[in-house]
Amino acid sequence: MNEHGAPVLYAIVTGSPIAGDVGTLVDLARGDGWDVCVVASPYGRRFIDVAALEARTGHPVRSEYKMPGTPDVLPPPDAMAAAPLTCNSLAKWAVGISDTLPLGLLVEGVGMRVPIVAVPASNRAQIGFPPLRAAARNLGEWGVTVLGEEVYPQPEPRAGGHRHLFPWAEVWRAVLEHPWRTV
Ligand SMILES: Cc1cc2nc3c(=O)[nH]c(=O)nc-3n(C[C@H](O)[C@H](O)[C@H](O)COP(=O)(O)O)c2cc1C
Numbered sequence: 280m281n282e283h284g285a286p287v288l289y290a291i292v293t294g295s296p297i298a299g300d301v302g303t304l305v306d307l308a309r310g311d312g313w314d315v316c317v318v319a320s321p322y323g324r325r326f327i328d329v330a331a332l333e334a335r336t337g338h339p340v341r342s343e344y345k346m347p348g349t350p351d352v353l354p355p356p357d358a359m360a361a362a363p364l365t366c367n368s369l370a371k372w373a374v375g376i377s378d379t380l381p382l383g384l385l386v387e388g389v390g391m392r393v394p395i396v397a398v399p400a401s402n403r404a405q406i407g408f409p410p411l412r413a414a415a416r417n418l419g420e421w422g423v424t425v426l427g428e429e430v431y432p433q434p435e436p437r438a439g440g441h442r443h444l445f446p447w448a449e450v451w452r453a454v455l456e457h458p459w460r461t462v
Contacts, residue, residue: 280354281354282354287313287314287315287355288356288357289384291319291381291385292318292362293368294368295323295401298327301362302331304447305332314336316341321342327340339352356384356388359394360398361397362397362426362445362450364397364399369399374414389418393459396424396453397418397425398426398445399415399425400431400433402435402438404435424457430449432444
């Protein structure tokens with residue numbers, strides 16, 4: 280909750296061009312009265328308009344762990360959306376690697392039973408790699424809502440042009456329907 284009692288969504292983006300459309304999720308959540316903070320991996324940051332998102336959300340876009348003694352500039356999350364989630368971050372999350380701020384929040388978030396929705400976004404060949412399929416399956420078993428092929432069919436390698444199909448409305452609906460939600 281933020282200081283006004285509004286629920287808080289962390290919209291977490293990683294290194295895919297689809298990150299550039301996270302404003303769609305920001306608007307959906309804000310339209311339902313949520314406060315939204317965008318958190319980007321260093322790679323994800325390349326694909327977003329940081330200044331525009333900061334103006335839209337009223338919060339800094341964080342990408343780095345904070346140092347001891349520095350203030351926590353974001354309110355604590357009531358839910359998180361990891362969308363788009365790269366293959367890189369999917370694989371690392373599922374084994375507990377936290378070498379970016381998004382991964383640290385996601386690993387900790389599962390342990391804290393924060394409702395989390397994830398949408399892996401790459402291509403069919405990469406997502407089909409057995410350890411990545413296992414990562415998505417494991418995260419689902421640990422309470423994460425992973426939206427897969429039935430919601431977002433992955434493009435073929437080098438097909439391109441898939442960004443407009445990304446299921447932002449389904450991401451937001453899945454956050455609202457997450458069984459761990461308390462607010
Ligand atoms: C132009 C461009 C597009 C990319 N698109 C994707 C993508 O859609 N999915 C993906 O898994 N990786 C994609 N990558 C690769 C990731 O950015 C790369 O694996 C990076 O290390 C991810 O780091 P992160 O998971 O910390 O964001 C792309 C890279 C570039 C340069």
